[in-house]
Amino acid sequence: MGLHVLLAGMPLLAISAHVFDLVPMQLSAAILVIPLATTMIALTVFAPHPGDRVIAHGLVWGVVACAIYDVFRLDTVYLLGLWGDFIPTMGTWITGRPDDLAGGAVVGYLWRYIGDGGGIGLTFFVVASAFGLHRRSRAFVVLTAVGFAVAPVWAGLIGTVALAPRGEELMFPLTPATVLLSLIGHLIFGLILGLGFWSSRSEQAYWPWEPLRVEQLVRAAVVRSESFAAGVREVLRSGSIAAGVRAVARPAPVPRAASAALARPVAAPGPVPTAAPPAPAPAAAFAGPIARATSSGPVPRAALSEPVSPATSSSPIPYGASSEPIPYGASSGPVSYGASSGPVSYGASSEPVPHGASSRPVPTAAAEPAPAAIPRQRTSSTPPGARTLDPDTWEQWQRRLESTQPGRRAHGGRPPVPAQRG
Structure with a gap:
């Protein structure tokens, strides 16, 4: 360059x-x-x-x-x-x-x-x-x-x-x-x-x-001027140009403050302090149970004096009577059509046919009169009345419902036939 x-x-x-x-x-x-x-x-x-x-x-x-x-x-x-x-x-x-x-x-x-x-x-x-x-x-x-x-x-x-x-x-x-x-x-x-x-x-x-930076150039110029001044003083003192050249080539002395800082012993590093753990909470804070906003158990069926078997009942379950999940294939109640707020009569229901039901067309009210009401019967798949089912009993009831012959719940007009066991 x-x-x-x-x-x-x-x-x-x-x-x-x-x-x-x-x-x-x-x-x-x-x-x-x-x-x-x-x-x-x-x-x-x-x-x-x-x-x-x-x-x-x-x-x-x-x-x-x-x-x-x-x-x-x-x-x-x-x-x-x-x-x-x-x-x-x-x-x-x-x-x-x-x-x-x-x-x-x-x-x-x-x-x-x-x-x-x-x-x-x-x-x-x-x-x-x-x-x-x-x-x-x-x-x-x-x-x-x-x-x-x-x-x-x-x-x-x-x-x-x-x-x-x-x-x-x-x-x-x-x-x-x-x-x-x-x-x-x-x-x-x-x-x-x-x-x-x-x-x-x-x-x-x-x-x-x-x-390059300006402060670097200024620092270098100061160092060189000090070295040149030291060489001139050495030549004037000894009368030898070689001594002056050696003085210029000699590295600049370290300042006293810097040399004292370098000579000072360095203390050994101590243990690193750790953060103190937080104080435990008083025992009185956990004396009572934690209140829950809602119950975690099943909601009892207050509206029904006797539980209804989804496989045998032809009447709808009133809306809001139970918060339990309805088993697969059970009726959730027909949706009223038009101005009527009550349940829809046989043949006029707009709910879809349950899974596994007969694929034959559903008779209408004009084509076939509604059959006489069949009295409610208890079966082995109906849970005991006025009781709250625990999860194991509910699972057994579900398996019993799944083993029952489908397609004869409400539209056939006949009670279901219990499944044959092993």
Whole structure:
């Protein structure tokens, strides 16, 4: 990453060095920029790094932002004529042919887009990734990119033009119009660069390091300054540079409070207290039985003086007389039809035929008169009268009913025949 950032800063620094008459741009391009760029390309191809994807996106978005910036700049240069275009002249600094402006324009714009724009975009992507800027909001990212495009990029450009002896002669004159137009162009550049970084957040998955924090950098700077001060004091005391180097390399001492805390014996952990069980309730609370809202036993048949056998009775059981479950096949009482509230006479009942009854059609009242009432008879399947059946007796009664011959309960007019036993 350090080599990438160094290469990204070379094109801008080469322009400033040429304007300040320090190093000719033709020499810096031939000795520094082109060899370093070739080395970085070879390393990227033959020894790829996970962070190269972030580098590539930064380079591309820097070129795109520079191209959009030039749409505004070239409009003000060639259509409005507000200032001149110094890029072709800068290209002649590289080629060494001041009269060849066409060749200088090609070389100068390649240098501008790939070197300047791509280098600035690459540097911003590396710095933003190092500080975890992708975890912030889009507005924060864009504002940071715009600030980066203004300072140090735009401020460095204006400073080079203003401070160099031949800055305005070689580049452009400083007027309110040129200062304002160059500032607007860099604002556009920063806006596009910030949006590009925001849209490339998925590439941060390839960034191999944890984001840096400001307090970490401050702490590291303090430690290094203390180590350097200790080395200087050792050199002044002993007069030996080697002793100063050893003092700088020596690890920083632990503060007294921290060393005392480390030397203090640690007490053995005691038993973990357990929660006390709740106090038992007083015995008086359970002295009496728990009251129940309803009885759990069978409800006696108060309405009947004698229980009726479901297999022999032809009269309905009054509604509400018993809360016991009715055996399978027993009548639950006919439903009155029309205005009559009493039981429906023979043949007029609307209740379904019990399971196992004859499938012959039921005679109606008009077709066949009702037979004479058959007196109620006691059978062996009838439970004892005025008694409450326990579950065992009830189960025996159920089995006895199931063994009785079906189909002769009410519609046949004859009492059932007891089943033959074993």
